[in-house]
Amino acid sequence: AQSVTQLGSHVSVSEGALVLLRCNYSSSVPPYLFWYVQYPNQGLQLLLKYTSAATLVKGINGFEAEFKKSETSFHLTKPSAHMSDAAEYFCAVSAYTGNQFYFGTGTSLTVIP
Amino acid sequence: NAGVTQTPKFRVLKTGQSMTLLCAQDMNHEYMYWYRQDPGMGLRLIHYSVGEGTTAKGEVPDGYNVSRLKKQNFLLGLESAAPSQTSVYFCASSYKASVYNEQFFGPGTRLTVL
Secondary structure, three states, X not given: OOEEEOOOOEEEEEOOOOEEEOOEEEOOOOOOEEEEXXXXXXXXXXXXXXXXOOOEEEOHHHOEEEXXXXXXXXXXXXXXXXXXXXXXXXXXXXXOOOOOEEEOOOEEEEEEO | OOOEEEEOOEEEEOOOOOEEEEEEXXXXXXXXXXXXXXXXXXXXXXXXXXXXXXXXXXOOOOOOEEEOOOOOEEEEEEOOOOHHHOEEEEEEEEOOOOOOOOOXXXXXXXXXXX
């Protein structure tokens, strides 16, 4: 069975500071992992995905994530936070049946001016 | 290209009333999904469909029914609404049965059951 755990339901960073959002996964098979972003009152938008081609994955808006099998982690980072990064971020793992996604509980990112 | 659209955007129901949420996609996707989003619980899968005429249960299917009569549409029904079904509902679609194909999401429907 697949699942993801996001540590920290709320993260605050100063503008220009490093953003680090944590995601750990559990999977009995090689995982396929995704990060989505949700801006207020909107649907989810794909930031990036890991499909085993490369462990360091670059996404949109300057975000990237590194797949670490030994740590079962797929943390999301951005070197310098912008005010526009304030949103809810979801980590997800896909299953092999029906392409189901299992989402984490989300991390709300606040960027302080 | 509208992507995934949902109707309505907002709805208020009284306990026991019924309603249908409509999801439409114009990307010719095979797979479609209905999720509910509740604070602190992320997104949970209600039902999904792997093709026209087929549906399957997700993690939290009780109290909901679905139908996929046309490939581009996926309907979610509440036969007798309960306050516990107050939530934001998202529809999503994906191209085909591949674990690394992303899901595309609609803008959501905010449902309140009084």
